[in-house]
Amino acid sequence: MVEYPEIDRYSSLDSVMHRFDPRAKLIAFLILIFSIVLLQDLKLAFIGLLGAILFLIASKLPLRFVLQHIKWVCFFIVPFILIMPFSVHGTGIFHFHGLTLTYEGLEYGILVAVRALAAVIIVLPMIATTRFDITIKALGELKMPNMLVQMFMFTYRYIFVFVIEFQRTWRAMVARGFQMKTNLYALRTIGKALGTFFIRSYERGDRVYQALRARGYTVKPKTLVEFKMRASDYVWTVVIIGFAVSLHVVPFVEVT
Amino acid sequence: MVHISDGILSLPVLAAGWAITIALIAVALWWSKRRGNVEEEIPKLSVMTAAFFVASLIHIPVGPTCVHFMLNGLVGVILGILAYPAIFIGLVLQAVLFQHGGITTIGVNTVNMGVGALIAFAIFRVGSMYGSLVVRKELSAWIFGALAGGVAVFLTVIFTAVSLILTSREAFFAVAITLMLAHIPIMIIEAIVTGSIVVFLLKVKPELIGGLGDDNK
Numbered sequence: 001m002v003e004y005p006e007i008d009r010y011s012s013l014d015s016v017m018h019r020f021d022p023r024a025k026l027i028a029f030l031i032l033i034f035s036i037v038l039l040q041d042l043k044l045a046f047i048g049l050l051g052a053i054l055f056l057i058a059s060k061l062p063l064r065f066v067l068q069h070i071k072w073v074c075f076f077i078v079p080f081i082l083i084m085p086f087s088v089h090g091t092g093i094f095h096f097h098g099l100t101l102t103y104e105g106l107e108y109g110i111l112v113a114v115r116a117l118a119a120v121i122i123v124l125p126m127i128a129t130t131r132f133d134i135t136i137k138a139l140g141e142l143k144m145p146n147m148l149v150q151m152f153m154f155t156y157r158y159i160f161v162f163v164i165e166f167q168r169t170w171r172a173m174v175a176r177g178f179q180m181k182t183n184l185y186a187l188r189t190i191g192k193a194l195g196t197f198f199i200r201s202y203e204r205g206d207r208v209y210q211a212l213r214a215r216g217y218t219v220k221p222k223t224l225v226e227f228k229m230r231a232s233d234y235v236w237t238v239v240i241i242g243f244a245v246s247l248h249v250v251p252f253v254e255v256t
Numbered sequence: 257m258v259h260i261s262d263g264i265l266s267l268p269v270l271a272a273g274w275a276i277t278i279a280l281i282a283v284a285l286w287w288s289k290r291r292g293n294v295e296e297e298i299p300k301l302s303v304m305t306a307a308f309f310v311a312s313l314i315h316i317p318v319g320p321t322c323v324h325f326m327l328n329g330l331v332g333v334i335l336g337i338l339a340y341p342a343i344f345i346g347l348v349l350q351a352v353l354f355q356h357g358g359i360t361t362i363g364v365n366t367v368n369m370g371v372g373a374l375i376a377f378a379i380f381r382v383g384s385m386y387g388s389l390v391v392r393k394e395l396s397a398w399i400f401g402a403l404a405g406g407v408a409v410f411l412t413v414i415f416t417a418v419s420l421i422l423t424s425r426e427a428f429f430a431v432a433i434t435l436m437l438a439h440i441p442i443m444i445i446e447a448i449v450t451g452s453i454v455v456f457l458l459k460v461k462p463e464l465i466g467g468l469g470d471d472n473k
């Protein structure tokens with residue numbers, strides 16, 4: 001029914017990406033993602049995808065885990081690839097039932113798919129190689145407003161609590177003979193179950209706040225993790241950002 | 257489905273999305289700070305955000321396919337203006353934890369869902385204020401709760417279609433239309449569920465409705 005976030009399941013492996021400083025890793029890969037999604041040329045987009053795959057291989061994440069995490073993007077991309085070859089005007093490749101499959105549409109569809117795939121692949125070496133709470137702390141180090149950092153921390157932690165809580169509610173409903181169908185009765189029952197769930201969450205929020213206050217919580221962050229940039233971190237940062245920049249600069253240099 | 261993934265939108269659309277999102281988050285947080293009790297607000301708001309996040313992971317079978325809730329209307333009705341940062345946090349986590357939606361598109365996706373949530377909040381606020389004069393309070397809450405839930409999804413889908421069409425009218429028009437048609441059943445489901453939740457909350461815990469930590473509560 002609902003699944004746990006398992007993005008940092010393999011964060012305890014050891015690879016060059018796992019050893020990469022989380023702050024530099026975030027900055028460098030974010031720049032690379034932005035660089036790739038803005039590419040207009042199919043060949044360059046494929047080079048970007050290739051680079052993304054190389055960084056993924058360097059992170060030594062298991063293939064099963066990778067496929068599980070990129071499958072959603074594939075679902076999202078399918079309608080684009082199916083519809084765009086017919087909706088973009090241009091040189092027709094073949095016709096059937098009054099629809100024309102155009103070369104331009106096909107090319108644009110593939111470009112969109114390649115950029116989307118490359119971007120989602122880069123997210124894995126960027127996020128899956130560090131424990132997620134450390135990633136959030138790294139965001140704080142990178143000057144993200146403290147209120148947002150704190151919200152990320154709390155929200156992330158309570159997701160796990162609520163997945164368990166919702167599974168319990170759901171089990172109780174099924175045990176009493178509830179079946180999920182698309183009818184008014186089922187939807188209203190779901191509504192009431194969710195209502196109960198939100199009330200419990202709200203009351204839990206109250207208790208969490210009181211417990212935090214009792215232990216001296218102020219919004220100021222206190223972190224146990226020390227970040228330290230090493231020589232290899234600088235090298236990787238330069239390599240990744242250099243790759244991101246060259247995707248946009250090199251083609252112009254070649255032309256002139 | 258309405259979380260647009262990376263690699264689709266053009267630079268101006270992405271940039272506009274980020275600009276609007278950053279501005280609205282700043283306004284929401286400034287508003288909450290001005291009222292003084294930030295350290296009280298943050299844990300509560302975050303815990304509710306986590307609850308909404310989990311609720312949006314629930315899959316509902318519709319015919320041959322499966323949809324999941326958006327609940328942005330409900331987030332608006334419960335959290336008020338703070339719905340906007342809550343949705344931002346939710347979408348960032350969706351993108352990095354489950355790869356639903358993209359990284360570069362977080363700004364645009366937050367606008368698409370968040371503005372719908374804010375308008376849902378306004379609809380419910382104004383509607384239930386005057387609605388209860390005409391019909392029973394419970395019925396009025398159901399009507400405006402359902403309306404808020406439906407309108408929020410409707411606006412999200414429209415905004416998503418607009419962000420696609422602004423990127424490339426020619427290439428994405430057909431995709432945008434398909435997207436809108438595919439969301440009609442989801443809109444109806446969300447309206448019914450949101451209406452039910454709002455009525456339930458009004459009976460059991462009325463202080464949850466109408467903007468978390470609101471002044472006139």
